[in-house]
Amino acid sequence: MRWVCLLFPRLALEGALRRRPDPGAPFALIDGPPPRQCIRAANRAARERGVRPGQALGFAEALCDSLETAPFDAESVERWRRRLAAWAYGFSAQVSLHYPHALVFEIASSLDLLGPWPRLEARLRAELGELGFSHRLVIAPNPAAARVLVNVHDGLAVDESGLEAALAGLRLDRAGLASLDADRDIVQTLTRSGFQRLGELFALPRSALARRFGGRLMRHLGELRGEWPLALDYHRPTPRFSRTFAFDQPVHAIAGLAFPLKRLLQELSLFLIGQDAGVERFRVTFELEDGPPQTVEIGLLSVQRDPETLLELTRAHLERVRLVGPVMALTLFAPRLSDYAPTRRELLEGPARQAQAWAALHQRLVARLGESALRPLVEHREYRPEKAVLNGLGPRARDASAGPPRPGWLVPAPQRCDGDVVQLLAGPERIESGWWDGGDIRRDYYLAQWVDGRHAWVWCEPGRQGWYLHGWFG
Amino acid sequence: MSSLETLLDSRQVWRAQTGTASDHGEAIASGHAELDALLPGGGWPPAAVSELLSSGAGNGELALLWPVLSRMTRQGRPIVLISPPGAPYPAAWRQAGVALGQCHWLEVQGREALWAAEQCLRAGCCGAVMAWLPQADSRLMRRLQVAAASGNTLAFVHRPLVKVAEASPAPLRLRLHRHAELEVLKCRGGLVSSRRIAFGGGT
Numbered sequence: 001m002r003w004v005c006l007l008f009p010r011l012a013l014e015g016a017l018r019r020r021p022d023p024g025a026p027f028a029l030i031d032g033p034p035p036r037q038c039i040r041a042a043n044r045a046a047r048e049r050g051v052r053p054g055q056a057l058g059f060a061e062a063l064c065d066s067l068e069t070a071p072f073d074a075e076s077v078e079r080w081r082r083r084l085a086a087w088a089y090g091f092s093a094q095v096s097l098h099y100p101h102a103l104v105f106e107i108a109s110s111l112d113l114l115g116p117w118p119r120l121e122a123r124l125r126a127e128l129g130e131l132g133f134s135h136r137l138v139i140a141p142n143p144a145a146a147r148v149l150v151n152v153h154d155g156l157a158v159d160e161s162g163l164e165a166a167l168a169g170l171r172l173d174r175a176g177l178a179s180l181d182a183d184r185d186i187v188q189t190l191t192r193s194g195f196q197r198l199g200e201l202f203a204l205p206r207s208a209l210a211r212r213f214g215g216r217l218m219r220h221l222g223e224l225r226g227e228w229p230l231a232l233d234y235h236r237p238t239p240r241f242s243r244t245f246a247f248d249q250p251v252h253a254i255a256g257l258a259f260p261l262k263r264l265l266q267e268l269s270l271f272l273i274g275q276d277a278g279v280e281r282f283r284v285t286f287e288l289e290d291g292p293p294q295t296v297e298i299g300l301l302s303v304q305r306d307p308e309t310l311l312e313l314t315r316a317h318l319e320r321v322r323l324v325g326p327v328m329a330l331t332l333f334a335p336r337l338s339d340y341a342p343t344r345r346e347l348l349e350g351p352a353r354q355a356q357a358w359a360a361l362h363q364r365l366v367a368r369l370g371e372s373a374l375r376p377l378v379e380h381r382e383y384r385p386e387k388a389v390l391n392g393l394g395p396r397a398r399d400a401s402a403g404p405p406r407p408g409w410l411v412p413a414p415q416r417c418d419g420d421v422v423q424l425l426a427g428p429e430r431i432e433s434g435w436w437d438g439g440d441i442r443r444d445y446y447l448a449q450w451v452d453g454r455h456a457w458v459w460c461e462p463g464r465q466g467w468y469l470h471g472w473f474g
Numbered sequence: 475m476s477s478l479e480t481l482l483d484s485r486q487v488w489r490a491q492t493g494t495a496s497d498h499g500e501a502i503a504s505g506h507a508e509l510d511a512l513l514p515g516g517g518w519p520p521a522a523v524s525e526l527l528s529s530g531a532g533n534g535e536l537a538l539l540w541p542v543l544s545r546m547t548r549q550g551r552p553i554v555l556i557s558p559p560g561a562p563y564p565a566a567w568r569q570a571g572v573a574l575g576q577c578h579w580l581e582v583q584g585r586e587a588l589w590a591a592e593q594c595l596r597a598g599c600c601g602a603v604m605a606w607l608p609q610a611d612s613r614l615m616r617r618l619q620v621a622a623a624s625g626n627t628l629a630f631v632h633r634p635l636v637k638v639a640e641a642s643p644a645p646l647r648l649r650l651h652r653h654a655e656l657e658v659l660k661c662r663g664g665l666v667s668s669r670r671i672a673f674g675g676g677t
Contacts, residue, residue, distance in 0.1 A: 409531050
């Protein structure tokens with residue numbers, strides 16, 4: 001078993017920065033009751049201007065007048081940790097949030113698939129870098145050891161044989177002992193007794209150590225060395241996705257929603273990759289300043305998860321939407337995930353590639369123009385021209401029989417045209433049908449020459465006056 | 475002689491007939507022998523807009539295009555009709571040899587029709603795109619021409635007769651006359667003759 005521990009030293013700050021359009025601008029998280037707020041964390045731009053954690057808010061604002069702040073929110077830190085757990089779920093089935101500020105997951109069973117450790121490490125770091133989270137990581141034979149080693153190391157990989165040596169070098173105050181016993185300060189007692197490093201504890205007789213400090217210390221040391229099994233609660237993925245992006249100021253135009261939408265869809269895509277799933281439909285909800293929220297349902301023709309594709313299709317959908325009022329928050333909700341089968345591009349040649357391109361074009365046209373605009377050409381076994389062509393009534397014709405000539409174009413509604421017909425060239429063809437559904441017709445159709453020489457399809461009702469134009473022979 | 479070369483080099487004079495091969499490969503046979511004989515390369519210019527000017531539906535545009543459309547659809551390539559003048563009658567199209575499964579038509583108006591035409595041309599997966607765009611001006615025709623070239627797609631744009639006098643970037647412009655005759659108004663790389671060509675057809 002090999003466990004990776006990821007430590008996120010600036011999770012609160014970086015989580016909040018992800019929601020800001022310009023992460024490079026001076027920004028700080030503040031904490032504490034209103035009159036005595038102080039800086040809890042500051043980004044690079046703010047630190048360069050002298051803003052430091054612990055400073056009073058007023059002092060920090062005096063140092064950097066363009067400083068923007070947001071209150072520290074422990075709840076949102078937890079949310080980000082769960083989101084990162086969902087991301088890590090793409091690499092391992094055993095992801096645990098047992099340790100605060102950190103994520104541990106088992107990787108040995110995935111190494112066959114995801115390549116040797118150095119390659120996987122590079123991939124983890126690249127993906128976290130893209131998400132904008134600074135991190136430290138360590139791989140060790142058990143989760144407890146990985147967690148304490150990440151306190152002082154970054155990029156360390158130890159196996160069973162090297163574990164004892166790596167742990168022995170740890171200073172006692174960095175070895176996770178402080179949280180063991182709330183009543184007694186174990187670390188202080190040990191340092192006063194002259195112990196500096198974990199290795200010196202390992203050298204002591206266990207019975208003496210247990211008598212002096214109790215079972216908890218022994219258990220912790222056992223967990224670090226992998227002698228005690230550690231039962232962790234594992235992260236279980238949720239089957240749906242819901243994220244909200246709240247705005248500082250109301251947004252009035254769809255264009256102003258482009259950035260938050262991009263971020264949310266990126267997170268959706270990441271969530272989907274972690275679960276090896278895709279979405280077929282999702283919902284965008286605009287929380288309005290006044291009035292009930294406005295909802296846009298977005299349906300895709302096929303299961304998708306690529307962020308670029310999702311963004312393009314969502315944009316096309318939103319182009320047809322008018323905002324009812326100023327938007328205060330944007331929520332993306334995918335109630336159901338679908339199985340996703342990635343297309344193997346490299347295997348596609350000629351016709352298959354073309355079919356894929358056609359499917360993409362079809363999707364694009366339908367997204368913008370609506371489902372009813374793009375129509376197939378289907379021949380129905382129905383004699384009444386309007387019903388067959390315009391309403392798509394009747395069963396599909398299967399045999400390719402010749403049949404009487406039909407015009408290439410059908411005029412949407414028959415037009416009265418008494419003076420325009422010069423000569424009847426062929427006909428009549430009686431079409432009489434439809435008494436059972438109330439739309440019965442009784443017409444004699446002719447191929448006729450129009451005044452300007454074109455060939456038209458005209459009809460008259462037997463026994464009545466009046467010609468009607470119903471189609472053109474192209 | 476040298477003065478003529480100078481003029482050609484300075485691009486003040488263009489050669490009417492500059493070889494038959496275009497940048498985008500073979501021309502696509504129209505299926506009408508007399509028309510093919512006249513067009514450079516022996517067919518419709520591929521990856522370009524061919525403009526058809528007529529007084530309205532029923533001027534032989536289907537008889538002119540059905541041969542190439544039926545060939546395209548039988549090869550399994552989709553064709554798209556954008557805002558046609560009427561509903562295409564499936565039975566007639568099938569009788570003309572078109573594989574209906576590959577035919578699609580879009581009933582859209584105004585700007586959406588232009589957008590759809592450009593998208594279909596750019597996607598590069600359609601066998602042919604036919605659009606009825608009375609609203610298109612010269613600038614939009616250029617856009618479509620660029621889209622057709624980048625998507626390497628055969629395009630036919632139908633426009634009303636009032637646009638005959640308007641300049642157009644389409645490499646081929648044909649005017650349809652009654653009784654299944656046409657006149658070549660402009661033909662890049664070919665000779666324009668005022669002679670009317672009969673292209674036959676069923677009507």
